Amino acid sequence: MPTIYEVAAAAGVSPATVSRVFNGANVSPEKAEAVRKAAKALAFTPSRTARTLRLQSSEVIALVIPDIENPFFTALARGVEDVARAAGYSVVLCNTDEDHDTELRYLDVALSANMAGVIIAAAGGNSDLSGLIARKCPVVAVDRSPHGVDVDAVIVDNRAGGRAATQALVEQGFQRIACITGPSDVETATQRADGWRDAVTAARPTDDRYLRYADFRVEGGAAAMSELLALPEPPDAVFVANNLMSVGALRVLSEQGKLPPATGVAVFGDLPFLPLVPIPITVVHMPARHLGTTAAKLLLERITGDDQPARTIVLRNQLTPVG
Amino acid sequence: MPTIYEVAAAAGVSPATVSRVFNGANVSPEKAEAVRKAAKALAFTPSRTARTLRLQSSEVIALVIPDIENPFFTALARGVEDVARAAGYSVVLCNTDEDHDTELRYLDVALSANMAGVIIAAAGGNSDLSGLIARKCPVVAVDRSPHGVDVDAVIVDNRAGGRAATQALVEQGFQRIACITGPSDVETATQRADGWRDAVTAARPTDDRYLRYADFRVEGGAAAMSELLALPEPPDAVFVANNLMSVGALRVLSEQGKLPPATGVAVFGDLPFLPLVPIPITVVHMPARHLGTTAAKLLLERITGDDQPARTIVLRNQLTPVG
DNA sequence: ATGAAAGCGCTAACAC
């Protein structure tokens, strides 16, 4: 890799002038031209590493997510990317696999690589953002807002969504409505379950035998559904708290010949294949991409020095009735 | 961010000793302990930026993919990640959106950020890997092998897969078998179409009215399917060359009340929701994760100096008959 | 407008 020194030599100018050309500073047209020619001839690309070291900051933002195989998070990532790229930033995707140590390691990387900021959908439990905050590294939480930390957040109203979804099942006349939610240490999971409880309690006393904490993954959803169906008095409907688990749950229902409408099903999150299958399911739509674009905009504001108190933005998630 | 100098001062040693402690070189136990204590007290994290500049290489590998919202590529990414992380490397995911300029920009970033290597599923057309190769940056191509470039590649036998899938439709007795494939400048797309042609030609003269080049995306698949069904003599079966397009195609078939078994459908790629829907479809399974792990292993070998001629590894993709 | 030179934080000779 050629350096500015070699370009400078080839163009008959000083390294400083080369740097100026590549940073849009004032340089006489002739010298600028000479530099550009030399640079092209040598296939020179400025070292981001050196630049970052000198500037103590790079134009890269980290997007930390718990599951890269969940289409919700990849859609969110697209949103982040779109606005980040438009602003000249690159996005590096960090998949924590819902693991705390991995998450912490990535946050460390973000810091020690002088990244411009971090957007994080926190892994379960209370994520440790103290390092970032102590170093004043801009952060915005998305989808999940880390417990008791004062950072910008972009979320949806999980409880209201859970309530609305469950309410729909109630109105369809189901009597024993179960809930399959995510890990008990993930905020979005407990909130959605709270929403379920809200709606169910209104009808009859809540029965926690019908509540299952799973893992937000396909197999977890399947296992939970199997357990529920094996109950002495199995549920006649289920609210599933995310997209992936609902695939597992539906698979089990299918295997046992109990697909909707035999069983009532409401899901928090989008199911892209739903139009294909003639199954009546209530869906709470997640504005995944919008969460991403909003978070990215917030982060960019912080990066450019915005210093107002932390904001929390709640995006609407729309209920699509049985269809 | 504290530096080794501050840690050194706090521990009463030289910066070099601090560096040695963090790099496992020989240091007396007492000093090592003092350094560790000081480092912890200051919450010191070594600057990767500085380290990378000094070493002219970082433990980061770039994974360049054309569509982050395609589960095939995210599964592949998981495979890459698993292997890379186990070897102490971080993976940064770069989404090109099937765009050449974006791709080139990311390759530039990889180079100028001193990344250890690149795994690339090339965007359509002939990707320009010359920069990487000139700089001897380790590269391995995955899923798609860039045209006329001598690099390691991990792929599947697209033509054989397309042939087998189509053959299955032939054997089911379909007469007019259409093909919806990807962009004509993407190798995997044309190869899968070639496989289709192989199988169809054996039965009757190929009819290119039944061949559609789409975009490997849901809406492209839907549009192509609509066009095909609007033909004077519409096909009675279709081979769809990737997972996403098949979702679109199936949606259109569903809308027109022509879902399988009324229409024969064979798909190249996995459809996670298939167990849910009682639709008989022939599927050519893609070993997505395996492609990723294999590519990562190859790349790691190259990074550690392996210098043998470029290899191409062809992974088997299994045909799952109608179910 | 341009060049000289210092320094971002780290590692690796090289001395001792």
Place this chain on the structure above:
DNA sequence: GTGTTAGCGCTTTCAT
């Protein structure tokens, strides 16, 4: 075993 020091390639004062 440990300290001193010279860079890695860039940006940016400070002179001129």
